[in-house]
Each structure stands twice: as C-alpha cells, then as structure tokens.
Amino acid sequence: MVTVMREDDLVPRQRSRLPLMCAVVLGILALGFSFLLDSDRYTERVGLIAFCFMLETSLYSMCLFAEEWIFHLKQRYHGQIRRIVEACFNGHVLLGMFVISLMLKLGGVSFSYVHLSTISLKCAVYLFSKSLSVLGPAPAEISEICEVRKMNVAHGLAWSFYFGYLKFVLPDLDEKVRNFNATRMRLSSPRLHILLPLNAAAPNKPEDEDNHVVFHENLPELQLNRAGVRQRSYKNSVYKITGQNNETYYCALEYATPLQTLYMMSQDRDAGFGEKERKEQVLLFYRTLSQILENDLDCRNRFRLVLINDEHTGEPHYLSREIIQHLTQQEGEIHMNPIQENLVHPLPEDRVMRDVYGAAGEDQMSSDPTLMFSIPQSLRSEPVETTDNYGQ
Structure with a gap:
C-alpha cells in the first residue's frame, strides 16, 4: 500500500486530455469566426x-x-x-x-x-x-510523449527494479517476517520500506544519514538461480529506529538501488542529466513503481514507498522521524492481506460466542462494537426450516 506524506505536493499527476479539448474548442470557434467574416x-x-x-x-x-x-x-x-x-x-x-x-x-x-x-x-x-x-514539440509535449510511451529513464529503472528484484522478494516477505517474529522479535511492520530520496543520493548505510536508524540484523535469505548465477542470495535488512522520546521500532527497510544510477548519471557530464531532470525522474520512478506494485496482487500490501524530501537534509534526525510517521500511520490502516501472526489475533471460541450473542445481562445496543464471526458450518448440511408457520 502506498501512502506518502505531501504526495500531492511532490508527485506529478498523469497528464489529462485538457489540451486536446481546448484545441478542439478553439478550432471550432476559429471556424465560426472565419465564416462570419467571409462566408x-x-x-x-x-x-x-x-x-x-x-x-x-x-x-x-x-x-x-x-x-x-x-x-x-x-x-x-x-x-x-x-x-x-x-x-x-x-x-x-x-x-x-x-x-x-x-x-x-x-x-x-x-x-x-x-x-x-x-x-x-x-x-x-x-x-x-x-x-x-x-x-x-514543446518541452511539455516531449515529456508527455515519453511518459505515455514509457520512454523515460525512470520507467526502465522501475520495471527493472520490479522484474529483477521486487517481483520475487516481496511475495516471499511474509514467510521471512513470520520466521523472524517466531524466533527473534516482532517487527513494527511486516512491510518492506523502500526509501526514495528526491536528490537520488542513496547512501550505503542509513546510519550515515541518521544515527537513530541502526542496523539490527538481516531477515532469512532468499536464494535463487538467476541469469547463470547459482544460488544468488537476496537479503533484506532489519533496522532499529529510535524516536525522539526513546521509543524504538523495528522494520525492514532499504534504499531503492536504481536511484544510485540516477544520481551517478547526474554527476556524469556525458549523460546530459541535470539536477532538475534527476528530480523529475525520481518522482516519475516513484509513481511508476507504485503503479506496478499495486497492480501485482503478490506484491500489494507488502511494501511501503517513503519519499525523502531533500529540503530537510540539514536535520540530523529527519530520516528516523519520517520512517516513524509511516510506521505509526500503518497502525490504523486496514490491511487487505495481513500476516496472521502480526495483524490478526484469533479469538477463543467462548469469546466468539460472547461477541455474537452477548454476555448475560448486557445491553447489546449500548456495548462497544466488536468483530463478529459466524460459526463455520459444513456446506453439505441439510437445510433447516426456521419459519414460524412450519408444520401448520
């Protein structure tokens, strides 16, 4: 699921067909004006x-x-x-x-x-x-053509990041988090948090940006045979994030590695990639990657894209504060595909019956709303007539 603070202020929307509609209207007006002048x-x-x-x-x-x-x-x-x-x-x-x-x-x-x-x-x-x-064509037209035809650098990097890494790492994340929670500690979120700084400067260690984000340990490895490499290892790292009041959180996070490519391109004169183009490509990378992952049912609800605004690079603990805001925001969300050990706590049978039928002497209308479950029944059971006129 993708929920990013200040998303409306940072991420550009897809272009609409407003210029085409305006051109048609102006063309019709011009034809009518010409006809009135000389028919x-x-x-x-x-x-x-x-x-x-x-x-x-x-x-x-x-x-x-x-x-x-x-x-x-x-x-x-x-x-x-x-x-x-x-x-x-x-x-x-x-x-x-x-x-x-x-x-x-x-x-x-x-x-x-x-x-x-x-x-x-x-x-x-x-x-x-x-x-x-x-x-x-105007620069806006060139940009629209590149976005519609998926010709930007960001499009290629987003698709490469998805097919080469996230497509098989995210579906396996549930099992890795489940094993980690069972043997070590419970993570604050079961999702993989992918950091996307707007300046595309992705450090090798988040500790270099914020000493409140400290490496804890790695999740269980995933090994696959990829492109001739036998048993290639893929790991996700768990970090300990400390808040301003010394509260601690644990979650899996990493920087989006394709952003390093964007940053190095902007530093190379032959690439013809300036700072303005770099920021546009980062935002387009974010939008493209979020659309790709949301459309994949195996990846949906297993990731979190975190935009890091480079305007706050002077603050020593901005990164940890931004991550904690995302973690606390997830606590109130309804997850469509949660991890059972983390997010779903099955109720005992007597608790279920009490939630369904109510405790003795308790006013059902005045009680707090509770989660209600129906008792499972076999699909092959015989139908039972319950109407009042049955047998008359």
Whole structure:
C-alpha cells in the first residue's frame, strides 16, 4: 500500500486530455469566426487549407525518408524500404490528402495559378519553420510523449527494479517476517520500506544519514538461480529506529538501488542529466513503481514507498522521524492481506460466542462494537426450516 506524506505536493499527476479539448474548442470557434467574416466560397477555402497542411506534412516526411533510406537502410531497417515508409509517413495524412483533393476535384474546384502560388508559399514557410525547430514539440509535449510511451529513464529503472528484484522478494516477505517474529522479535511492520530520496543520493548505510536508524540484523535469505548465477542470495535488512522520546521500532527497510544510477548519471557530464531532470525522474520512478506494485496482487500490501524530501537534509534526525510517521500511520490502516501472526489475533471460541450473542445481562445496543464471526458450518448440511408457520 502506498501512502506518502505531501504526495500531492511532490508527485506529478498523469497528464489529462485538457489540451486536446481546448484545441478542439478553439478550432471550432476559429471556424465560426472565419465564416462570419467571409462566408463566400467558405468550403472551398477550408478544403484548400487542409490540403496545404497535409501536403506540407508529406513533404517533410519525404525529407525524413531521404535520411533513413540513404544512411540507415541496412542498420536500422535491415534493407526493408517498407519499414522506412511506415516510420516516416503517416498513412492518415496521405489518405486525407487524397480524399480532400478528390472532393475538391468533384466539387469543381480548379487549382489556379493563385492557388498554386499560395500552396507553394505555405509549404515553404512550413518547411523552413520545421527546419528551424519553430514548429517543434514543446518541452511539455516531449515529456508527455515519453511518459505515455514509457520512454523515460525512470520507467526502465522501475520495471527493472520490479522484474529483477521486487517481483520475487516481496511475495516471499511474509514467510521471512513470520520466521523472524517466531524466533527473534516482532517487527513494527511486516512491510518492506523502500526509501526514495528526491536528490537520488542513496547512501550505503542509513546510519550515515541518521544515527537513530541502526542496523539490527538481516531477515532469512532468499536464494535463487538467476541469469547463470547459482544460488544468488537476496537479503533484506532489519533496522532499529529510535524516536525522539526513546521509543524504538523495528522494520525492514532499504534504499531503492536504481536511484544510485540516477544520481551517478547526474554527476556524469556525458549523460546530459541535470539536477532538475534527476528530480523529475525520481518522482516519475516513484509513481511508476507504485503503479506496478499495486497492480501485482503478490506484491500489494507488502511494501511501503517513503519519499525523502531533500529540503530537510540539514536535520540530523529527519530520516528516523519520517520512517516513524509511516510506521505509526500503518497502525490504523486496514490491511487487505495481513500476516496472521502480526495483524490478526484469533479469538477463543467462548469469546466468539460472547461477541455474537452477548454476555448475560448486557445491553447489546449500548456495548462497544466488536468483530463478529459466524460459526463455520459444513456446506453439505441439510437445510433447516426456521419459519414460524412450519408444520401448520
């Protein structure tokens, strides 16, 4: 389960379709305004402008085709020209240009020298603007494309973290915590707490950030054969967290190791990865990873993502305070898939019967609400008639 303080202030939401809706509304208003100003041969002018736009797009696609065909035919497309055509040309644009030209022809519209000159000028302006990146996508559009198509660095790191580690570590966490609680001590939370600092600086030891977070011991190991490595070991560490009033908590926690990759990329000039991009990728990593894990029923309710705001790096015990806030918040949550030894305490049979039927002389309406269980019955038992008129 994912519950992070200040999530609305830090984690960006997925982009909506508001720009598309606004563009449609503004386009309709522009068409109506143009019609009011000059309604003579309105349909003809709309068709010519639409034809110009599609012709301009097709001409630029021909420029892309020249690049791909001359320099990348073998390496990128394995000598298949059809794949170059699919990569450079938009089939809807070509079809629309053909349909519009056919409609103009059937409507009796002939391309005069004035029309051809206008079309030529429009194509020239478009091609020059495209070459100078005047008509290039805005940064917000590029960001949306990368997020929708899962092309960001954060997407790849989140999926790699899931398939390479969390997918088989989290489902096994229940058994490891159960064994740990039975032989040693009871953890304050059965979940794996994954720390995500916004500055992506993940130290090797949490003690280096906060001396109130101290390593205690490791949970039982998980050994798997992975990618040619026999009996590869996976361990989760239990830490002791001390609060301001000397109260102690124990939980399994670790930093998200892919954040180290983001941090090192931001320190390498060749990666072209600045501090601003790094923070955006950390937040996108958090959002992507939370969605992946929530959609996996074997991982849900077995993790906790903890965002660490780098604005508080000057506070010596900010990390321990943040973890304790998450631990105390979990105490009031309803767990859909709890660990029985930790979170569910079965009641004795007499306690169950007393909760169901009530103690003698006790007013049921005034008593505190209790958890009620029905007595298990066999599915093969014979039906019993309980109506008042039975036997009459």
